[in-house]
Amino acid sequence: MTLQDWLKLGGIAIVVVGLALRLRTTIVVVAAAFATGLAAGLPLFSGDGRTGLIDMLGKAFADNRLVTLFIITLPAIGLAEKHGLQIRAGEFIRKLRAATAGRLQITYQLFRIVHGVIGIRLNGHPSFVRPLVYPMSIGAAAKQMRAKNPESLPSEVSESIKAAAAAGENYGNFYGQNLSPVQAGVLLVYGTMLGLGVEIRLWDLVIYTTPIVAFSVLIAAVQFLRLDRRIRSRCAKS
Amino acid sequence: MTKIVEAVFSLDAVYALTGAVLVVFAVLTIRDREHPRRLATGLFWLLLGAIFLFGSLMPYWVTGLLVLVMVALDGAGRVTRSSKTEDAPQFAANEARRLGDRIFLPVLFIPIATFAAAGVFLMLGRDVGRGALVGLGFGGAAALLAGMRLTGASLHRAMQAGRRINETMGSVNILPQLLASLGVVFTAAGVGQLIASGVVAIVPADNLFLMVLANCFGMALFTIVMGNSFAAFPVIVTGVLVPLILKPMGADPATSAMAAILTLTAGSSGTLMTPMAANFNIVPAALLDLRDQYGVIKFQLPFALTIWSLHVVLMWLLIR
Numbered sequence: 001m002t003l004q005d006w007l008k009l010g011g012i013a014i015v016v017v018g019l020a021l022r023l024r025t026t027i028v029v030v031a032a033a034f035a036t037g038l039a040a041g042l043p044l045f046s047g048d049g050r051t052g053l054i055d056m057l058g059k060a061f062a063d064n065r066l067v068t069l070f071i072i073t074l075p076a077i078g079l080a081e082k083h084g085l086q087i088r089a090g091e092f093i094r095k096l097r098a099a100t101a102g103r104l105q106i107t108y109q110l111f112r113i114v115h116g117v118i119g120i121r122l123n124g125h126p127s128f129v130r131p132l133v134y135p136m137s138i139g140a141a142a143k144q145m146r147a148k149n150p151e152s153l154p155s156e157v158s159e160s161i162k163a164a165a166a167a168g169e170n171y172g173n174f175y176g177q178n179l180s181p182v183q184a185g186v187l188l189v190y191g192t193m194l195g196l197g198v199e200i201r202l203w204d205l206v207i208y209t210t211p212i213v214a215f216s217v218l219i220a221a222v223q224f225l226r227l228d229r230r231i232r233s234r235c236a237k238s
Numbered sequence: 239m240t241k242i243v244e245a246v247f248s249l250d251a252v253y254a255l256t257g258a259v260l261v262v263f264a265v266l267t268i269r270d271r272e273h274p275r276r277l278a279t280g281l282f283w284l285l286l287g288a289i290f291l292f293g294s295l296m297p298y299w300v301t302g303l304l305v306l307v308m309v310a311l312d313g314a315g316r317v318t319r320s321s322k323t324e325d326a327p328q329f330a331a332n333e334a335r336r337l338g339d340r341i342f343l344p345v346l347f348i349p350i351a352t353f354a355a356a357g358v359f360l361m362l363g364r365d366v367g368r369g370a371l372v373g374l375g376f377g378g379a380a381a382l383l384a385g386m387r388l389t390g391a392s393l394h395r396a397m398q399a400g401r402r403i404n405e406t407m408g409s410v411n412i413l414p415q416l417l418a419s420l421g422v423v424f425t426a427a428g429v430g431q432l433i434a435s436g437v438v439a440i441v442p443a444d445n446l447f448l449m450v451l452a453n454c455f456g457m458a459l460f461t462i463v464m465g466n467s468f469a470a471f472p473v474i475v476t477g478v479l480v481p482l483i484l485k486p487m488g489a490d491p492a493t494s495a496m497a498a499i500l501t502l503t504a505g506s507s508g509t510l511m512t513p514m515a516a517n518f519n520i521v522p523a524a525l526l527d528l529r530d531q532y533g534v535i536k537f538q539l540p541f542a543l544t545i546w547s548l549h550v551v552l553m554w555l556l557i558r
Contacts, residue, residue: 001432008427011420012463019513025520026409027313029416030306033423040427045299056426058302060419062293065253066371067414067517068286071404072256073374076344076381078399082325083389084334085341092339119356119366122374125522127348134526151327159529163537166522167510170538173518174506178499182366185468189498192472196480204495211552212503212545219544223537 004039011036033057070126077131089132090139090150100144101137101161102228105168106221108133112172113213119180124169134165144228145235157231164227168220175216178209247355249368250294252375257290263401270320278316279405282308286412305416312409319405337388344385351377407524414517421464430470433460434477443482450554453478457501458508458546465514467505475501483557493557500553507546510538 011032018028037053045052077085093099112124138150141161147153177183181202186209193200245251260283267273268280285304293301311317334341352373359369386396404411424430434456441452456478460470479501484494509515512535519534528534 001436005432008429009432011424011427012429015420015463015514024313024315024409025413025513025516026309026416029413029420030309033420036427036429037423042423042426051426052299053423054302054306055298056302056422057305057419058296058298058300060422061305061415062289062296062298062301064415064418065256065290065293066249067418068290068411069252069256069371069374071400071411072252072259073348073378073381074403075259075396075400076348076378076385078401078403079382079385079389079391079396080341080345082330082333082395082399083337083341083385083391084330084332085345087330087334088337088339088341091334119360122352122370123517125525127352127374127377129522130525131345132342155529159533160537162523162526162528163533166519166526166528166534167538167541169522170510170518170534171541174509175503178503184367185502186499188468188471189502192475193480193494193498196476198480198484198489198494198498199491200495200498201491204492205499208492208496209499209503212500212549215545215548219541223541 004041007039008036010039030057067123070123073126077126080131085131086135086138086150089135090142093136093139094143096140099136099140100228101141101164101231102224102226104133104137104140105164105224105227106217108165109168109172109217109220112169113176113179113217116173116176116183117179119182124173125166129165129169133168134162137161137165141231144231154234157234160227160230164224168224171216171220175209175213179206179213181206247372247376249371252372253290253293255375255379257287257292259397259400260284260287260290262397263287263404266397266401267320267405270322272322273318273320275316275318278311278314279318282311282317282409283404305412305419308409308412309416317409319408320402324402333389340388344381344388347381347384348374348377351380403525406527407521410516410521410524413520417465417514417516421466421469424464425469429463430460430473431477433463434473437478438482446483446487446558447554449478449483450557451550453483453501454504454546454550454553457505458511461505461508462512462514465509465512465516467502467509470505470508471502474505487557489557496556497553500549504546504549504553507542507549510542511535 014032014035015028043050043052044054046055138158138161141157142150142153178185186205189205190202264280264284264287268276270276285308289301289304352370355373356366356370360366382396437452437456441448457470457474460474461467464470479497484497509518513520520531523531523534
């Protein structure tokens with residue numbers, strides 16, 4: 001590797017060190033982009049038929065606005081929460097005797113896999129997890145621990161439920177989306193392989209991803225049921 | 239006529255709506271006397287709103303400079319939340335009793351509109367994923383109107399409620415877009431080829447198991463660096479999977495398909511482990527107000543390592 005190659009990897013080093021030191025992530029990311037971009041000899045602004053670093057930054061930022069679209073749902077969700085959404089979600093789940101925090105995550109993950117099969121790709125954290133799944137899980141845990149209300153749950157329990165609810169969304173989304181031949185991931189694989197001159201069939205991709213989807217459900221179920229066990233043992237202690 | 243319908247139900251229309259919401263958030267922040275950094279924080283969200291409104295029209299270098307200003311504001315610690323106190327919890331409890339399960343209706347509008355728009359796009363033979371995004375945008379607006387009607391709250395109150403969540407999440411909200419930019423720069427600089435060639439230099443070419451291991455490891459590693467398995471996939475497949483595994487053994491189409499899709503999901507294990515995938519790991523932690531910014535990643539780590547190992551074993555067994 002040449003010296004220039006090593007300098008290009010400087011961006012990765014900046015990210016690793018910056019995140020480890022818990023510096024402001026936005027600054028770390030931009031610093032890394034400048035370090036790698038300048039090491040590769042990119043100009044700051046476009047000209048002479050070459051794309052500049054700042055132009056690249058602006059274009060990618062504008063092109064990826066769709067990942068930040070969820071902001072449009074915040075007023076509706078915030079309003080509903082002020083008017084008792086999370087309380088009702090918790091009360092609703094307390095009525096279901098079989099509901100536990102862990103089983104809810106399993107159910108939600110399966111629900112997200114169905115989204116994948118239908119061909120819908122969305123990030124469910126703002127539209128499902130925060131307004132519904134999380135308060136329901138807290139409600140279920142409160143029932144499991146016979147706590148009077150969700151606020152009286154020990155914080156380590158509510159924190160691990162938050163993490164589990166966010167993870168369940170990712171598990172269902174990442175692996176479920178490949179079960180449809182119209183999803184971006186499968187199409188990317190198909191297009192890339194054909195571009196490299198490797199003959200494959202679109203449906204084979206869907207078929208061969210099913211074992212991994214099955215494993216993802218099983219491994220996650222183990223994790224979520226262990227969460228239930230932790231909640232139960234916490235309950236026995238107190 | 240169809241032109242008008244298409245313009246209304248386009249991504250740009252949804253971006254404009256989101257931009258308008260952000261501008262309102264910014265104005266509310268600037269007018270908030272109890273906000274410790276109301277001008278700088280307001281400016282930050284105003285700039286993001288402007289990028290949402292005009293991002294498709296402005297020259298890219300202008301957007302790039304606006305992004306740098308936003309990052310500078312955040313870097314100086316000027317993007318904070320309001321110190322205004324939350325409503326008494328008693329209010330929400332009373333409202334929960336008054337409204338009952340009807341409070342679910344506005345929130346359910348969001349997924350219903352998402353599905354409906356995706357369905358319409360599907361019937362018209364358009365991109366379903368884009369339809370879902372358009373539905374998400376209009377669902378958010380419909381949910382807002384339904385919520386105001388149901389609760390009798392004003393638009394101002396609803397916007398304040400939305401602004402509170404947005405400010406609590408803070409600058410984390412722009413990380414996914416920022417990381418996408420970093421990914422583009424990494425790609426332009428050829429960082430992927432460097433990683434692929436580094437992996438190849440270490441691994442002996444005649445050992446299939448080590449090659450499969452290197453393929454899955456390179457994919458996960460590059461995804462951890464880029465925060466995006468879709469960006470890593472072409473690089474790893476071009477650098478490792480096709481030239482070093484599939485081509486030498488003359489793999490048939492079924493084996494190739496299996497190895498290719500397993501390579502992609504080996505990358506998903508990387509996505510679960512990295513703060514660079516901010517929209518999946520860091521933004522949700524902020525959205526749920528987790529105390530530990532890395533709490534979601536820590537929970538996912540054992541899952542990710544287990545399923546990644548399964549990828550290696552499965553691919554090796556099926557190729558052999």
